Amino acid sequence: MKAAILLVLACLGACSSGRQADLPAIKQIRSAAAEWALVNREAARGRLTAPYAIGMRKAVREEIATQAHTLRPGSPAAPIAAALLALPDDTAPDPIARRVARLRQIEAALEPA
Amino acid sequence: MSPRDRIQLVGGLLDLPILDIEGRYCGIVDDVELEEADDELRVKALLVGPGAYRGRLPAWAFNLLCRVAGARITRVPWDAIERVTGAVVLTVSAATCGLHRSEDKARRLIPRGGAM
């Protein structure tokens, strides 16, 4: 029974294409970047405490860096992640939001039908 | 249930907690010692301690447990038992049966004070 389950799981794993294997990481990068944009938007409006804004920015950047590391070479999301990490922590929300939109396009192209 | 009643050994006695006369937990019935008398099997004593797990665990598990916890067995004579309900209730204190040695050793590590 155990062997049958493992065989099924192995087949399922082998069936996913290389590009689609990046999909979870791309979603995480997109979400973290969207959250970063939200934090910076609210911080610019003076609605966040300094420790919260600083702590959340650091956390989302770490998340983006961690997920970017797992992308395959040649992944279309890799340069976007690199561009995000090159932005200053307290950058305006719009540059981040543009890259979020681009990541969503890549996600949509990779999502299985 | 009183000690003179017929007891289901597996369902009614094994793995029950033991409470001493002061209402303190002082072990679990890990095994039982039987004797034959008048063509009946009677419980002679309760066995408490990791050493009593022999026969109830696979050999490797028993050996591992004894390395960690030791292999002591404490015998609680049947006549020290007042009743058997959801727990085995003794007529004596845990110290009288030798059931509180580990607890007393551990107590030396705990500072007293500061607790409401």
Place this chain on the structure above:
Amino acid sequence: MNLLEITLGIMTAVGGFVDISELVFAAQAGSNYGYALIWVFALATIGIMVMSEMSGRIAAVAKQPVFNLIRHRLGLKLGLVTLIASLVSNLITCAAEIGGTAIILHLLTGAPMLLMAVAMLAVLIATIWILPFKWIERAYGLLGLVMIVFAVALVKINPPWGAIAAGFVPQVPPGLSTGGMIRFAYFGVAIISAVMFPYEVYFYSSGGIEEKWGFKDLPINRLTCIVGFALGSLLSISILSGSAQLFAPLHVDPQLPGSAALQAELPMGRTGLVLALLGMLFAVAGAAIETCLANAYSLAQFFGWEWGRHRKPWEAPRFTIAWILLFLLAFAIVATGVDVMRLVEYAVLFSVLVLPLTYLPLLLLASDRHFMRAHRNGMLANGLGWLYFVVIVAAAVAAVPLFLLTSGGQG
């Protein structure tokens, strides 16, 4: 019945309902699936009501805490397997809770996370050492009521109440791909696990023994479980709904424990943010205490040690050493730097695997005429109990494949 005691009991249950796992999964469920997983929260809440009521009734009538009866009913071998599995599951959960409090304190103060974890550890150990059981439970439960800010925030954003109500009807969102369905199923299993964590039943039943419950406490047991958990569940559903309304349109899938606080900040500004963080801190800290004590209770009850905070620490020395060592072990896991969100995922996975072994002895004993006499399960309790047993067995069987197929819910 003392009205003050009843009210405090219910409020403690409300404030103590949400822990780091529910916080994380409620927020993610809302951002990913809108209101479509509300019914799973409701289903799981009824399950924990049923099981907790039984465990409290057993504590009051048979004067037996859960792990005594697990060993007695399952025997030494299977009981030992259950003990080890629940120790591992609760330890990972405790580590996740301590890590969660460290992150929240870091977001509140700006101080380094590891330092905040050490500070939290000291506070938690001091809490259990100094306070008697009733005040340990009440302190964090009542302070956790600050989580009501999430419900207030939800009302302020004027969500589509009809859609939220419709979320209570069992459903699967239309148009999901196969991968999407599998991920939806994973979230369903994770929510069931997070709401019905075994540590809650160990802690609740042992608490009944700590407070020396008797027949007269049976009504308060039932009220606490039904009213308290229902209201507590509404807090989780508020977090889910707020996330659906606020995060989903912004394409945010909250992956960080601090993200949920933005749900209160967006409608209520800085005050909402701080209140949300404080509420989360107290709720998660309370859960850290519950998971640690649940483990110490399990060990002590399984091996017949003296236990409980109704005794002074030196009157139950092995129990005291156990909970201190367990806290230190949980802290050691946090100190390795492992991502708290990964800990949450593993906590939920391990817990659902332990659930059937925890609930089966409960069910058997709650129906036992010899132990429970006139207070054994009636038809409704038995029916619901066995129905939920089937649900949790199904969840346990599905958990590992779903976890692997979805990479822990990520894809």
